[in-house]
Amino acid sequence: MNMASDSARPVPEELDRQECLRLIAPGGIGRIAFDDGEGPTVIPVNYAVDGESVVFRTSLEGRLNRSLLTAVPGGQVRAAFEVDAFQDSTHEGWSVLVRGGAKPLGAEEKERAVRVDPWAGGQREAWFRLTAMEVSGRRLRRP
Template sequence: MRQPTDHSVLEELDRAECLRLIAGVSVGRVGFDDGQGPAVTPVNFALDGETVVFSTTLSGRLNRSLDTLFTDADVRIAFEVDRIDEETHTGWSVLLRGGARRMPEGERAPVEPWPDGDREAHIRLTPTEVTGRRLRSP
């Protein structure tokens, strides 16, 4: 058992390690501006090379936030995935930021959403920034 004086060590992760970690996970959080300010919502996702793909409802706040005045314009979002063990004070967190857009008609995100209902808006995030940190035992 860890002692209260044992502090975890924080280390920065490189892009390759970040992508390796999130490749084994199916739920992440999307950070976006819903018109009323910052919002965060969990989604099921898949990693397609170095891009993140997910689906959402057509009527949802996330899909509506991707509407722009410009056809085929990217909307900047953040995407976060983590695994934290509160008992051992260890874990990791990965953040991807970049442009998101709806996938072309007929292209679908290869994701099986946990909630019931239609997820007809398929979205691709192409990250321009991938950062991560890991907390490990000393």
């Protein structure tokens, strides 16, 4: 075992909830994971952070909207949301996972929600909020 090369490698560190939320606070692109009825699936979405919640939009006709709508008004669907940032050249970076309940936003909630500007064209009128029940993350950095 080459000790010099091992000591030069980035080491993983666990991130606390506050650091995780700070890292994802700028918004941008993340991935929402959910069960679409055919099994687990992951879809990229534009998002914004609102306190300890993640807000994102999708099309009314899309699989994400159909899968996250619930039959119980005010109900939530279990989902996960992941964001990461890595530098290939240094092998350093971080990854944050938010797990909780996703629910559609009503008209009044949309008016009060943080602004999310989708990159994709077309109508993105289905708004959702994923409320964080669990937030975890890891960072790779040089010692």
